[in-house]
Amino acid sequence: MQTGHKIPSYVYLLLIGQSINLTTAVLSVTVAALVGLTLAPNISYATIPYGLQFLAILISTVIFSRLMEILGRYRIFNIGILCLFLSGVIGFLSLTQDKFLYLCVSHFLLGLFISTANFYKFAATDTLHSELIPKATSMVISGGVFAAIVAPLLAINLAKAPNLPDYSLIYLALSVLAVILLVVIYLWNRLNTTSVSRTQTLKVGIVNSVAIKKPLIIVGILGGALGYYIMNLMMIASSIYLKQSHSFDYASYAIQMHVLAMFLPSFFVARLIRHIGSIGTIVVGFLLISLSCLLPVLFKETIFINIALIVLGIGWNFTYSGGATLLSNIQGSQRIKLQGINETFIALFATLGAFLPAPILNYFGWTTTNLAFFVFSISISVSFILFIALSKNKTTKKNKYHA
Numbered sequence: 001m002q003t004g005h006k007i008p009s010y011v012y013l014l015l016i017g018q019s020i021n022l023t024t025a026v027l028s029v030t031v032a033a034l035v036g037l038t039l040a041p042n043i044s045y046a047t048i049p050y051g052l053q054f055l056a057i058l059i060s061t062v063i064f065s066r067l068m069e070i071l072g073r074y075r076i077f078n079i080g081i082l083c084l085f086l087s088g089v090i091g092f093l094s095l096t097q098d099k100f101l102y103l104c105v106s107h108f109l110l111g112l113f114i115s116t117a118n119f120y121k122f123a124a125t126d127t128l129h130s131e132l133i134p135k136a137t138s139m140v141i142s143g144g145v146f147a148a149i150v151a152p153l154l155a156i157n158l159a160k161a162p163n164l165p166d167y168s169l170i171y172l173a174l175s176v177l178a179v180i181l182l183v184v185i186y187l188w189n190r191l192n193t194t195s196v197s198r199t200q201t202l203k204v205g206i207v208n209s210v211a212i213k214k215p216l217i218i219v220g221i222l223g224g225a226l227g228y229y230i231m232n233l234m235m236i237a238s239s240i241y242l243k244q245s246h247s248f249d250y251a252s253y254a255i256q257m258h259v260l261a262m263f264l265p266s267f268f269v270a271r272l273i274r275h276i277g278s279i280g281t282i283v284v285g286f287l288l289i290s291l292s293c294l295l296p297v298l299f300k301e302t303i304f305i306n307i308a309l310i311v312l313g314i315g316w317n318f319t320y321s322g323g324a325t326l327l328s329n330i331q332g333s334q335r336i337k338l339q340g341i342n343e344t345f346i347a348l349f350a351t352l353g354a355f356l357p358a359p360i361l362n363y364f365g366w367t368t369t370n371l372a373f374f375v376f377s378i379s380i381s382v383s384f385i386l387f388i389a390l391s392k393n394k395t396t397k398k399n400k401y402h403a
Helices: 009-039 048-071 073-096 100-117 130-141 143-158 168-191 214-245 248-267 269-298 303-328 332-355 357-364 366-402
Strands: none
Touching: 009 048, 009 073, 009 100, 009 130, 009 143, 009 168, 048 073, 048 100, 048 332, 073 100, 073 168, 100 168, 130 143, 130 248, 130 269, 130 303, 143 168, 143 248, 214 248, 214 269, 214 303, 214 332, 214 357, 214 366, 248 269, 248 303, 269 303, 269 366, 303 332, 357 366
């Protein structure tokens, strides 16, 4: 059990792993629809590969969490890396052989990898003292900063190559990243000699961690999932609106700033969590998200949409980091199971956030969409505050009754 106040070296390896995970996710966003348009037999099928990627994450997360209890994290992480390697190879073949089915398989396998890699932030805290958990969790999440900078550069430089179909090298890059990640996870496993790797070990629990009550777990899971839903929906809606009213380049720049804002707070959010707690951080996150929805309504200048996207990214980080930190403190045999449920909810709501922006924006319009999600975000904040207050009140009354 790690009991000091210094982050152990194996956490930095998981930071690298998370950087690779998010880089593959950003690369897939960049090319999936474009390659789908090229290979699909019908234009309406173009987004099926990317949809299958989300479907893979949705259906496999709980399965992988259960397998981690039985086989340990390391073996499941390696299965995920194998999926990433095969995803790159099959994606490359889909373009060189003009096979749409191969592309579908490639993105499904990529989704399986992402499903396993989403547990890196939890693996970083398996054997840590509770005081280190917020810092370690936010540190691993900060790998998104690397992805936000490097992935677009990789996509631009690998998009075209002599004598090869466009974008084919991007898929090969996934396989190269898999080989690098294999070494990183091997080193993590070697250094983390006291990591939780069997169900029997998990039942011992984490000493010095706070006991997490069921209402807090519900808030942690719903906070992370709903935060992801609103962020994904408003990010895509803003991108559509900016592309329609300005240009592709302008919208791309705005989204890149948004992505950086999503992950840069990871360098200081641990301090916020220590001061106001995980639930308080989640509530502040939703208040920031509500502000991001209000800004484009109050101010019509385009610059305020850019500012709103930055505020939205920061708010998402607070809801996601707050929820992940709270769940990392869970003790005992339910730890990995509840983390799997959390990741499944996040995958479900992130998928809804990806599919719904276009019809919502088309039906309600830009201003009404922002107003609706401003009210929704504020309502979530108030609901969480009331829910926790009522739970504490019931606990106090119960203790008085038994006294």
